[in-house]
Amino acid sequence: MADNATLSPAAQRDGATRHRLYLVDGSGYIFRAYHALPPLTRKSDGAPVGAVSGFCNMLNKLLEDAAADGRVSHIAVIFDAARATFRNDIYPDYKANRDEPPEDLVPQFAMIREACGAFSLPAIEMEGFEADDLIATFAKRARAEGADVVIVSSDKDLMQLVGDGVWLLDPLKNRELREKEVLEKFGVAPDRVVDVQSLAGDSTDNVPGVPGIGIKTAAQLIGEYGDLDALLERAAEIKQPKRRENLIQFAEQARISRELVRLRDDVPVTERLDDFAIRRVDETKLIGFLDEMEFRTLKARVIKAHGLEAAQPEEVVGRGVVQGDGHGEPLSAQAPAVAKTDYRLVQDMAALQDWIDRATSAGRVAVDTETTDLSPRRARLCGVSLAVEPGEACYIPLGHVSAGDLADDPTPPKQIPEAEALAALKPLLEDPAVLKVGQNIKYDMVMFLKAGIRVAPIDDTMLLSYTADPGHGHGMDELSELHLGHRPIPYAEVCGKGKAQITFDRVALDAACAYAAEDADITLRLHHVLRPMLLRSRRVALYETLDRPLATVIADMEFAGIKVDPAALQRLSADFAERMTALEAEIQELAGERFNVGSPKQLGEILFEKMSLPGGRKGKNGAWGTGADVLERLSAEGHDLPRRVLDWRQLAKLKSTYTDTLQAEINAETGRVHTSFALAATSTGRLSSSEPNLQNIPVRTEEGRKIRAAFVAEPGHKLVSADYSQIELRILADIADIPQLKQAFHDGIDIHALTASEVFGVPIEGMDPMVRRSAKAINFGIIYGISAFGLANNLGIPQGEAKRFIDAYFERYPGVKTYMDAKRREAHEQGFVTTLWGRRCVLPGINSKNPAERAFNERAAINAPIQGTAADIIKRAMVALPPAIAEAGLAARMLLQVHDELLFEVPEGEVDRTKTLVAKVMQGAADLSVPLEVEAGAGDSWGQAH
DNA sequence: GATCTCACG
């Protein structure tokens, strides 16, 4: 029983309890803490202490948890000693690509070892070995003595040690990693992790592996052949020629990789398990250290936990840098609260005329319509509200039926006849001397267009907010709360919700008036706030030349709609249905059971459990990934079922989203489909389209294009489509100022071929189409804020190769790298980036402490100025086009916008002149240092025009 | 209502 003298009290309490050893991966934690936590400096001397702080908090939490748990008996903290280890003797390049540790981390290494002493924990390191080898060695010895081993780390290189009685604990996420998690990560059990890593290599450690093989492939191969040696011996059997060659050629490299990856569990350590037994913390020493480090919060915590003295209220020490809101001066001056309101119901012509007169003499009126539907083309008008002064508004009911149960009282309430009221309102709404203010006034404009009224001039509080103060929603309720401190009556309070919801025409007039008049009133008040805000934001020109005039243009487009041939869609639906049934039968035959092909869950179970095809779980929900990429890979590996599922999915998508749904979207009165374009929805300034979305009509596949053929012109008309060619790359060339790209666009050179020749050093003449394809993917990637991972994924190449492509690209186009760095920096400093016309694209997560979120925002920061400038350009064209068309005496109607494309319906005899004019206006929409090119086509259908 | 998948630029 002599051993027991060194055991923790907890272990002594229960002799049957197994010992449990915590092996803390100190070096791993330092780097992770350094990068995960905001920088922090010691107040007194400015010494960087962020990683120390993170480390101490982690240790403290670990000890607290261990004390609460009662099962932990031993703890040791393990560190790397120096850079060079025995692995460098095997392979000199091992970890050769590592940067030096950051300048402000270096001094913290010593402090962290000191911290271990302060917490009375042994800090272990040994020359020539990595922390991981020591951990492996201690783990093995502890297991031999019957103890459980918890490795406090999330390093994947330690996963090979997981097994019976050994698991990892991620200290930041407080999550245990056992066999299951290892299987998820590597696709094999822990004892085969080394084999997988030897094949896949590791770019961060510079472990070479075998070219062309990543974790997925490696796992599949090891699963098939058992282990690395067996695989290398039987490499000649591999079907894929490239893979076979590589496995044979790089067999030795794989074996070397194994030596690098496999952890040594025979390090000649001198410590014994007993040396790691938990000791009582020396509070004086610990508090002295915390004082020295100036960790006041942690000190208070320790004091409290140990009951040393009453914890005095401590000021919480701020951690990290203070981040600005990114907007500089506050834009919003809080408007006075909505105090007194006088809302009137207008039920006779005299009263209406009185309001019209007041509005006319005020020269400004807020207008709002109440209807039965969110889609204006489907909606029936219920009434109109007007506001002339803050707090003074009216509601003019026009289409109300009796409130409540119709059977009780079928008599409609007293209202002015709709036609009469609209006739009286028309002069006001069209009066060039009276500004009509609305919240999303485009909706009301479409409603009025149906009554033959062209509302003008207009102003829109939603668009004002979108331009002057982006980065949040611009719905009226949100704006009202934000700027007026007032919560409007919720729609649901008036009309109910869910099944019990009624249309607005059934609402009792007094309730309708309270709701509707308030909307107009709030709109007017918001106008008083947002107009000055726009001025202060210095984006008046953007609003006045783009967003504001665009509202009218879009209202006309939505009102016009586009003709769709229902019979053609019906035929497609029937065809798709038939083929889906056939495919479904084949799929179930292959699967050997009936299941719902449309259920990713069931499909995943069939593929990966029943048929046990290779492939991994993904996501936190434990669901099998069955995306097109996965199925595509399986199909390429020779499996029939996934191919058929892909075909089935394509048809299911086309049928449910397009051929079926689109038929239902055809407006009964017009025989056309009327989408709704959102003008204030996207973060970059693009439009979006919904109900239905006509910006994602299929075009990339043969089957999909059949749907475009169902979008047709009226008899005697053609559809004309005009699109910008490579507008985003042209914008990049301009704003990043890239000489070769600009020259190429001037000379009309194939831009992807140029990139291919620059990056891969091949001549443009007679270029291999696959090489050009890679270059095209790089060009797209650049616009998206390229990452090696993304490009590798897109091209199906190893990440290392993708990285070389990117490096070569930056080498040839250093200006692009400069541009990206500048945008990242800009975003970090001010929280937004801007388009060429000054539109702000806000990046709320740019300074997040979550590295993934930050990286995501950085990529968005690179993309947004490009995408947003393209959006501004086409908006300029859209605003310029209607007057240009009218001036040319043409009758073309703009119908749709699809980001870089405009679609028109044109009388047959005007096709050529319209094409020429449209192209000219679109080209002239921006004056860049590169020419803009527009391609235009015409035909009886959208498919033909494209 | 969240998640997955997929249509577009």
Next chain:
DNA sequence: GACGTACGTGAGATCC
């Protein structure tokens, strides 16, 4: 030595 990935959208189906 670490996050989880291409940028921006909308919609239908399934599942909880």
